Amino acid sequence: MLTIERLSKSFDGIAAISDVTLEFPTGSLTAVIGPNGAGKTTLFNLISGAFKADAGRVMLDGIDLVGLARAEIVRCGIARAFQVASIFPSFTVEETLNAAVQAHRGRAAVLDRRFPLAECCERAHEVMDMLGLAKEADTLSARLSHGDQKLLDVALALVLQPRVLLLDEPTAGMGPDERWQMIERVYRLWEREKMTVVFIEHDMDIVFKIANSIRVLCYGRVLAEGTPDQIRGNADVIAAYLGTEDGANP
Amino acid sequence: MDIASLVSCFGSAACVVTQVTSGLIIGMLLFLVAAGLTLIFGVLKVINFTHGSFYMLGAYFALTIFKLSDSYVLTLFGAAFGTALVGLVFERLFMSRVYGQNMLMQLLVCYGFILIFDDVVKIVWGAEFRSMGMPALFQVPPIFVAGGVVPPFYLFLVGVTVVIGGLLWLVIERTRFGKIVRAVAHNPSMVSVLGINTGILYGMVFALGGLLAGFAGALAAPVRSLTPGMGFSILIESFIVTVIGGMGSIVGAFVGALLIGLIRTFGSVGFPLFTEGLMYLFMVLVLIAKPTGLFGKEIA
Amino acid sequence: MRHSFRRDMIIGAIAVTALVLLPLVWPNKAFIDFTIRGASFALFATSLNLLVGYGGMVSFGHGMFFGLGAYSFGLLMQRTGMSIPAAFALTIVVTAAVALAVGAICVRLKEIYFAFLTLAFQMFLYSLVILWVPLTGGDQGLRGGIPRPSFLGIDLADQRQLYIASCVLLVGGLILMHHIVESPFGYTLRMIRDNATRAAFLGVEVFRIKLVAFVLAGIFGGIGGVIMSLFVSGAYPEFANWTMSGEAVFIVMLGGISTFFGPVVGTVILLLLNDVVTRFTEYYGLTLGAIILLFALGLRRGLTDFLLDYWRRSPWVLAAAKRGR
Numbered sequence: 001m002l003t004i005e006r007l008s009k010s011f012d013g014i015a016a017i018s019d020v021t022l023e024f025p026t027g028s029l030t031a032v033i034g035p036n037g038a039g040k041t042t043l044f045n046l047i048s049g050a051f052k053a054d055a056g057r058v059m060l061d062g063i064d065l066v067g068l069a070r071a072e073i074v075r076c077g078i079a080r081a082f083q084v085a086s087i088f089p090s091f092t093v094e095e096t097l098n099a100a101v102q103a104h105r106g107r108a109a110v111l112d113r114r115f116p117l118a119e120c121c122e123r124a125h126e127v128m129d130m131l132g133l134a135k136e137a138d139t140l141s142a143r144l145s146h147g148d149q150k151l152l153d154v155a156l157a158l159v160l161q162p163r164v165l166l167l168d169e170p171t172a173g174m175g176p177d178e179r180w181q182m183i184e185r186v187y188r189l190w191e192r193e194k195m196t197v198v199f200i201e202h203d204m205d206i207v208f209k210i211a212n213s214i215r216v217l218c219y220g221r222v223l224a225e226g227t228p229d230q231i232r233g234n235a236d237v238i239a240a241y242l243g244t245e246d247g248a249n250p
Numbered sequence: 251m252d253i254a255s256l257v258s259c260f261g262s263a264a265c266v267v268t269q270v271t272s273g274l275i276i277g278m279l280l281f282l283v284a285a286g287l288t289l290i291f292g293v294l295k296v297i298n299f300t301h302g303s304f305y306m307l308g309a310y311f312a313l314t315i316f317k318l319s320d321s322y323v324l325t326l327f328g329a330a331f332g333t334a335l336v337g338l339v340f341e342r343l344f345m346s347r348v349y350g351q352n353m354l355m356q357l358l359v360c361y362g363f364i365l366i367f368d369d370v371v372k373i374v375w376g377a378e379f380r381s382m383g384m385p386a387l388f389q390v391p392p393i394f395v396a397g398g399v400v401p402p403f404y405l406f407l408v409g410v411t412v413v414i415g416g417l418l419w420l421v422i423e424r425t426r427f428g429k430i431v432r433a434v435a436h437n438p439s440m441v442s443v444l445g446i447n448t449g450i451l452y453g454m455v456f457a458l459g460g461l462l463a464g465f466a467g468a469l470a471a472p473v474r475s476l477t478p479g480m481g482f483s484i485l486i487e488s489f490i491v492t493v494i495g496g497m498g499s500i501v502g503a504f505v506g507a508l509l510i511g512l513i514r515t516f517g518s519v520g521f522p523l524f525t526e527g528l529m530y531l532f533m534v535l536v537l538i539a540k541p542t543g544l545f546g547k548e549i550a
Numbered sequence: 551m552r553h554s555f556r557r558d559m560i561i562g563a564i565a566v567t568a569l570v571l572l573p574l575v576w577p578n579k580a581f582i583d584f585t586i587r588g589a590s591f592a593l594f595a596t597s598l599n600l601l602v603g604y605g606g607m608v609s610f611g612h613g614m615f616f617g618l619g620a621y622s623f624g625l626l627m628q629r630t631g632m633s634i635p636a637a638f639a640l641t642i643v644v645t646a647a648v649a650l651a652v653g654a655i656c657v658r659l660k661e662i663y664f665a666f667l668t669l670a671f672q673m674f675l676y677s678l679v680i681l682w683v684p685l686t687g688g689d690q691g692l693r694g695g696i697p698r699p700s701f702l703g704i705d706l707a708d709q710r711q712l713y714i715a716s717c718v719l720l721v722g723g724l725i726l727m728h729h730i731v732e733s734p735f736g737y738t739l740r741m742i743r744d745n746a747t748r749a750a751f752l753g754v755e756v757f758r759i760k761l762v763a764f765v766l767a768g769i770f771g772g773i774g775g776v777i778m779s780l781f782v783s784g785a786y787p788e789f790a791n792w793t794m795s796g797e798a799v800f801i802v803m804l805g806g807i808s809t810f811f812g813p814v815v816g817t818v819i820l821l822l823l824n825d826v827v828t829r830f831t832e833y834y835g836l837t838l839g840a841i842i843l844l845f846a847l848g849l850r851r852g853l854t855d856f857l858l859d860y861w862r863r864s865p866w867v868l869a870a871a872k873r874g875r
Binding site: 074089090098 | 734749753754
């Protein structure tokens with residue numbers, strides 16, 4: 001279970017996250033929603049160690065992650081994908097995933113042949129198949145379509161076999177058809193891998209269709225949490241958020 | 251190492267005065283060159299490795315203009331504007347082709363021009379040492395301050411540089427051009443937001459950098475001997491100045507230049523063979539303590 | 551792909567054999583001298599490319615390792631009278647230790663700040679060389695020649711044997727460096743070059759990898775310096791000066807940073823340019839400058855980068871790629 005206890009972070013005196021307490025049960029598929037500037041990405045940055053929290057704890061199965069280096073947090077089992085696809089332009093898709101598994105297994109400093117571990121390559125192929133990237137295995141990442149770059153970003157996180165997968169707007173910048181394709185893939189991999197998935201999403205149709213629980217952030221605080229049905233009926237959420245957002249009515 | 255002479259120098263007012271004045275001279279010339287370097291970096295995020303050559307060209311322009319006109323005022327302006335023109339042409343025709351590329355490509359273009367400028371100087375003015383001579387106006391007996399010798403030209407040089415530094419500050423802080431320069435230095439994407447013609451802006455910044463370096467060259471001409479390689483040494487030193495002061499900071503360039511000037515002169519008393527080593531040691535220490543330099547903004 | 555190392559070894563053995571046999575059929579002293587110098591520069595420039603091309607770390611101070619290699623080898627030979635292999639091994643240890651200390655401070659910085667900090671360290675070292683006259687001979691350098699006693703029947707005072715030794719060191723060094731860049735370590739280094747932030751989020755310890763790369767590059771740069779000190783039988787302050795780093799950066803740029811052999815090609819181009827241009831014109835700077843501009847503004851990249859691009863875009867390759875689909 002991933003537990004966030006009284007987490008706070010401010011930048012130049014402006015609170016981005018204040019006193020946030022949240023739980024993400026093991027194996028849940030949770031959407032984090034909220035208007036722009038609600039602190040959703042900051043929350044991910046704090047969990048994954050990009051920023052250090054001012055106060056509070058991030059507990060993963062009893063281990064406090066606050067203060068650990070990014071690499072150590074990854075080893076604890078938390079992997080993330082980014083809002084803007086963060087990839088390695090000069091690597092092919094297959095090289096990217098091979099290199100990522102290898103780096104993760106602590107074989108980064110080994111002076112051996114290129115990709116020595118057979119199980120690394122197997123894992124890379126498994127993930128490519130799972131996300132439908134196999135046909136692009138030999139394509140340079142820089143030449144992939146936008147959608148495939150986002151997929152590769154997700155694949156990079158997934159290839160590490162994390163216990164918790166943080167997806168920051170996996171459908172950002174995609175057309176309607178592409179979005180559903182992406183989200184179906186996310187849903188299938190969640191079903192298959194039985195890991196904890198937390199995703200940030202603006203499209204309410206997607207959120208209410210696939211998430212089995214929802215956390216609503218607003219101005220750096222938790223506004224509401226619960227199942228899609230509970231959130232749908234929550235007056236605070238409707239007032240603060242749903243009523244103002246286009247296409248928000250399910 | 252000669253710590254004893256350094257201590258005895260600090261014990262004598264005359265020695266301190268002499269060393270401080272020559273330190274100021276070095277510092278002022280360095281400031282003029284480094285200010286242009288740091289300005290260009292601030293706006294274009296490009297390091298102009300040919301900046302030392304601009305200084306050299308300024309000095310040689312001064313040599314010729316002074317020979318022809320015998321007027322030092324005309325010499326100063328002629329050399330400064332001549333070098334500004336070189337800067338403008340160099341930027342528009344050559345540097346502008348390698349923006350947005352690998353930093354090494356910019357380095358390569360600059361290196362090519364360093365070689366070319368040095369050879370051009372050799373062809374036009376000859377490879378041997380040249381000197382311009384002191385203008386008649388300053389051929390007066392030196393002033394003595396607390397027993398230390400202060401040549402009148404030194405006072406002029408420091409005074410003029412301070413005035414130019416002030417003018418530069420006014421231009422940056424008070425004019426529309428300065429506003430644009432600051433905005434772009436702060437946030438490069440401002441160029442498109444403000445609807446600025448980048449070609450004109452970049453050309454102007456290079457011309458301004460050339461103006462300052464050329465002016466420095468003309469100021470140095472009466473007190474330094476001119477050789478085709480003179481651009482190199484000042485280039486390295488003004489790098490140290492900009493790095494210590496913080497890339498992109500004019501105030502930093504001023505403080506850094508003064509520090510390096512004083513380190514050089516007092517270092518030459520105490521550590522005659524290790525003067526350069528002292529500068530580099532100082533640079534290493536500053537970079538370790540504050541990688542962005544004394545007045546540089548932290549990289550977000 | 552373990553056999554790729556074996557393949558490198560086979561190609562390397564063929565290359566060494568060819569280089570050794572060449573002077574037998576074409577005895578030319580100028581060629582022998584050229585190759586020894588070339589071996590020194592090629593190792594030095596390729597080691598810089600480990601940082602620049604594979605690590606994205608542009609060092610302006612790589613010459614410090616060239617100088618360090620030349621001076622420590624020369625001093626060990628002059629002062630201690632140890633055998634050449636022992637001095638060689640000890641020089642590598644010294645270079646690695648200095649690279650570790652300097653790298654630990656430098657690799658934390660990025661881009662231009664890394665470049666200048668490395669330059670500052672190099673110039674600091676250079677100043678020490680000038681200052682410490684009793685040890686280094688100051689601006690005169692290590693004079694009086696470096697003793698080159700025979701070992702294992704090899705006499706490096708003989709130019710022909712030095713030529714063979716240089717070829718072996720060159721090819722061996724290149725094979726090792728090629729192995730490094732093709733290893734998991736090499737791929738991790740490229741990940742850091744492409745996207746250090748993302749690499750950190752995959753569990754890469756960026757600082758450690760960069761530091762190891764810095765040390766490895768320092769060692770091979772130092773070996774380049776050792777060859778040079780054997781060649782000139784001395785060590786001079788210029789070896790440690792910033793111009794040395796400048797030359798290496800220049801070679802890397804001329805040859806290209808996206809292929810492993812780019813710096814080797816760049817070395818040959820620069821040495822040929824030096825020899826040819828100085829022979830035919832007194833306006834060395836003007837000519838070399840113009841050629842540099844031709845590269846920078848005409849090709850807009852190093853020669854091998856240009857050829858690689860040209861090759862990838864050629865109709866034949868595109869057609870082959872289509873058939874492959």
